[in-house]
Amino acid sequence: MSGxxxxxxxxxxxxxxxxxxxxxxxxxxxxxxKAANPDCLLFYQMGDFYELFxxxxxxxxxxxxxxxxxxxxxxxxxxxxxxxxxxxxxxYLQKLIRAGYRVxxxxxxxxxxxxxxxxxxxxxRRDVVRLVTPGTITEDSLLxxxxxxxxxxxxxxxxxxxxxxxxxxxxxxxxxxxEFLITMVRGEDLGSELARLRPGEIVVSEELASERRIxxxxxxxxxxxxxxxxxxxxxxxGERLMKEQLGVATLDGLGTFSRPERAAA
Numbered sequence: 001m002s003g004x005x006x007x008x009x010x011x012x013x014x015x016x017x018x019x020x021x022x023x024x025x026x027x028x029x030x031x032x033x034k035a036a037n038p039d040c041l042l043f044y045q046m047g048d049f050y051e052l053f054x055x056x057x058x059x060x061x062x063x064x065x066x067x068x069x070x071x072x073x074x075x076x077x078x079x080x081x082x083x084x085x086x087x088x089x090x091x092y093l094q095k096l097i098r099a100g101y102r103v104x105x106x107x108x109x110x111x112x113x114x115x116x117x118x119x120x121x122x123x124x125r126r127d128v129v130r131l132v133t134p135g136t137i138t139e140d141s142l143l144x145x146x147x148x149x150x151x152x153x154x155x156x157x158x159x160x161x162x163x164x165x166x167x168x169x170x171x172x173x174x175x176x177x178x179e180f181l182i183t184m185v186r187g188e189d190l191g192s193e194l195a196r197l198r199p200g201e202i203v204v205s206e207e208l209a210s211e212r213r214i215x216x217x218x219x220x221x222x223x224x225x226x227x228x229x230x231x232x233x234x235x236x237x238g239e240r241l242m243k244e245q246l247g248v249a250t251l252d253g254l255g256t257f258s259r260p261e262r263a264a265a
Contacts, residue, residue: 023074025123027053033106037128040104041096043089045126050105051083063099064092093132097200100224103132134224135201138176148174150181150199152223155233156208157184157260169260172197182261194221205230238265 023031030053034042041060043050052060053071057080061068064084071081084092089105096103106128115124135151150172157167166187173180185193194202194217201224208214209227218225239262242251251257257265 024072025121027072027074027079029123029126033104033126033128037104037131040102040131042128043084043093043103043105045086045107046083048086049083050086050089051081053079053081055080057082059101060096063101064095097132097134097137100134102134102224102226104128105130105132133201133226135199135203135226136175137200147198148179149176150174150197151201151203152194152197152199153203153233153264154208154214155205155260155264157258167260169258169264170194170197171261171264172199182257182265184258184261191217191220194218194223197221199223201226203228203232205233233263235259235262238262241265 030044041052041056043052057068061082066082068080068082070078072079093103106126108124109127110125112124115122135149137149152170152172155169157169159166168185168187168190170185170193171182198221202218203226204214206227207230209225215225239251242265243249
């Protein structure tokens with residue numbers, strides 16, 4: 001069975017809550033957490049290391065240039081595994097983020113001694129404490145102090161007889177500084193605007209993500225492309241979120257925002 005098929009079966013088992021003979025309590029916990037974070041590499045803390053399993057291990061070992069080993073079996077197959085020390089985790093995270101990966105960091109949330117009090121087979125409680133993506137990093141050790149690190153959202157405005165020209169709403173936030181920018185840009189100028197901003201990550205609808213031109217523009221400016229459901233781009237929800245984040249009852253004093261701009265926000 002290939003590594004990919006093994007991982008997909010393991011994720012389905014975890015998502016369905018099925019009990020599989022031979023799966024250790026620790027691995028059952030891992031599978032459950034991984035099933036909840038399928039689009040991320042999972043850094044799973046085990047003592048002084050973050051360990052990765054299945055396809056995550058294969059991907060990470062290749063991206064980081066570290067040894068790929070095996071740990072136990074699942075469905076009769078060896079489980080691929082690699083690990084990085086906690087003390088050097090930021091160095092490895094930086095390499096993965098620069099390569100465009102998303103990482104879910106899962107840490108032990110209790111002392112192993114506490115787990116033992118619940119029984120000899122009790123597993124140390126763990127939980128995902130942060131999601132690290134190219135546009136959401138805030139750690140100084142992972143950022144370039146000489147440049148902004150924008151998380152951008154890109155929304156294509158509907159065309160009409162009165163507005164036949166392709167236009168995009170582009171909202172950009174540097175989470176590390178709080179700087180927020182929002183603008184409309186013509187389709188022909190989108191590449192130069194992205195090159196100017198150089199976002200770390202661009203959130204787009206699944207429809208836009210499937211377009212080769214958008215993928216190429218993201219590659220050219222060095223940004224990771226993150227597809228989300230089209231329903232995520234909602235002008236009313238965007239306006240409400242802007243008011244909440246800016247602590248205002250109305251946006252009137254901040255300028256006029258078009259529906260596409262509010263949808264991108």
